[in-house]
Amino acid sequence: MTHAWIDPSAGVAGDMLLGALLDAGASLPAVQAAVASVLGDDVAVTTRTVTRAGQRATKADVEVRVDDPPHRTWTTIAAMLAGADRAPLPERVRADAHAVFERLARAEARTHGTDPADVHFHEVGALDSIADVVGVCAALHSLGVTSASAGPVALGSGRVRAAHGSIPVPVPAVAELSLGRRVLAGGEGELTTPTGMALLAVLAERDEDLPALVPTAVGVGAGTRDTPGRPNTTRVVLGALATAAPTATGAPTGSTGLVELVELATNVDDLDPRLWPGVLARLLDAGARDAWLVPVLMKKGRPAHVLTVLCAPDLADPLEREMFATTSTLGVRRRACWQRALSRGWLDVVVEGHSVAVKVGYDDDVVRQVEPEFDAVARAAAALGLPERHVLTAARAAAHAAGWAAGSPPPSGAQLRPHP
Numbered sequence: 001m002t003h004a005w006i007d008p009s010a011g012v013a014g015d016m017l018l019g020a021l022l023d024a025g026a027s028l029p030a031v032q033a034a035v036a037s038v039l040g041d042d043v044a045v046t047t048r049t050v051t052r053a054g055q056r057a058t059k060a061d062v063e064v065r066v067d068d069p070p071h072r073t074w075t076t077i078a079a080m081l082a083g084a085d086r087a088p089l090p091e092r093v094r095a096d097a098h099a100v101f102e103r104l105a106r107a108e109a110r111t112h113g114t115d116p117a118d119v120h121f122h123e124v125g126a127l128d129s130i131a132d133v134v135g136v137c138a139a140l141h142s143l144g145v146t147s148a149s150a151g152p153v154a155l156g157s158g159r160v161r162a163a164h165g166s167i168p169v170p171v172p173a174v175a176e177l178s179l180g181r182r183v184l185a186g187g188e189g190e191l192t193t194p195t196g197m198a199l200l201a202v203l204a205e206r207d208e209d210l211p212a213l214v215p216t217a218v219g220v221g222a223g224t225r226d227t228p229g230r231p232n233t234t235r236v237v238l239g240a241l242a243t244a245a246p247t248a249t250g251a252p253t254g255s256t257g258l259v260e261l262v263e264l265a266t267n268v269d270d271l272d273p274r275l276w277p278g279v280l281a282r283l284l285d286a287g288a289r290d291a292w293l294v295p296v297l298m299k300k301g302r303p304a305h306v307l308t309v310l311c312a313p314d315l316a317d318p319l320e321r322e323m324f325a326t327t328s329t330l331g332v333r334r335r336a337c338w339q340r341a342l343s344r345g346w347l348d349v350v351v352e353g354h355s356v357a358v359k360v361g362y363d364d365d366v367v368r369q370v371e372p373e374f375d376a377v378a379r380a381a382a383a384l385g386l387p388e389r390h391v392l393t394a395a396r397a398a399a400h401a402a403g404w405a406a407g408s409p410p411p412s413g414a415q416l417r418p419h420p
């Protein structure tokens with residue numbers, strides 16, 4: 001599981017991010033093959049080593065070898081991506097590139113007050129921008145990146161001349177795409193372009209400072225200009241995310257800490273309801289800490305469900321794929337969250353000759369929860385021919401008699417079986 005943290009604190013454009021990923025070890029032939037799959041021989045991607053304000057960086061160059069009147073519609077670009085078959089294009093790369101241009105189309109549509117389907121791209125629809133987007137998606141794929149996040153984004157200042165005339169920085173599409181992210185004002189000129197911002201918006205799902213990770217590579221990508229005193233670069237740090245150590249189990253003395261988790265969620269209104277129990281079971285089998293459904297009323301008055309999955313960060317990608325595979329969803333939301341979990345252990349009590357496991361939750365030296373495991377209660381009740389209610393009450397009473405009570409310290413010298 002490789003995480004990519006992007007540092008756009010000096011700005012980001014498509015070619016800068018591509019340069020940074022290639023500098024960090026992404027395969028140039030893989031990037032070239034993906035770009036050729038969409039654009040054939042019309043463009044060539046190469047790299048060179050440059051300096052920006054005295055710092056070494058990789059410049060990704062896209063040479064456009066044909067006349068390119070950059071006036072493509074979103075529909076044209078979607079068709080180019082869908083029809084890319086001149087060379088093998090990994091499905092993930094195609095889907096990511098599609099999502100980036102779709103996000104650009106929505107931003108442009110909002111800017112111009114039109115429908116995304118009617119959007120005409122100008123500069124961002126040019127062949128070099130398409131190569132940047134496909135190249136970045138292919139570079140992430142070649143590096144095996146499974147999650148990405150980015151720090152605050154420098155936007156710049158002033159005005160630029162584009163097909164739309166003289167427009168203020170941040171240009172309208174960048175301003176639209178930056179909603180919900182931390183941005184930095186200042187700096188001279190256009191430090192972040194619509195393509196760079198769309199790549200961040202789609203591919204760097206979290207806005208965060210450098211997370212706790214063990215770095216394996218650092219890449220620096222150069223922008224076109226070399227501005228004295230301020231390196232015109234985008235950086236990436238690759239590494240394995242450090243996951244919080246699981247809380248201690250067993251003896252009731254461990255302290256409880258905050259554990260970073262991920263919540264995946266999606267609204268679904270068109271799945272055969274008989275499939276839901278199997279979906280939840282598969283997600284739990286695949287390692288989800290929890291998976292649940294909440295009934296909701298969606299647009300057009302449609303009854304639907306919100307499926308939510310709670311999991312460790314390194315399982316977010318495989319579980320997200322499981323959600324796409326087992327439900328009819330077209331999109332999964334993701335957010336990081338922190339959980340304070342009680343330490344847990346098992347206590348065995350005996351009810352009329354049958355062993356029943358009781359789950360005990362505790363923090364510091366105080367017992368917080370004491371609850372018989374219902375599956376064990378049901379088994380004992382079936383074996384004894386008694387109502388489950390009777391066995392449940394008896395198991396609680398037995399735990400209490402053994403000194404395990406919510407709000408009290410654990411009985412002295414007592415040990416719990418470790419909770420898995």
Ligand SMILES: O=C([S-])c1cc(C(=O)S)c[n+]([C@@H]2O[C@H](COP(=O)(O)O)[C@@H](O)[C@H]2O)c1
Nearest residue numbers: 121122123124129162171172173193194195
């Ligand atoms: O191409 C389009 S539609 C376009 C829209 C906007 C708006 O903000 S609206 C701005 N621009 C400018 O074009 C160049 C190239 O951008 P890349 O993302 O392809 O690098 C840049 O200066 C944009 O501000 C284009």
Ligand code: NI
Nearest residue numbers: 108121122164
């Ligand atoms: Ni435009």
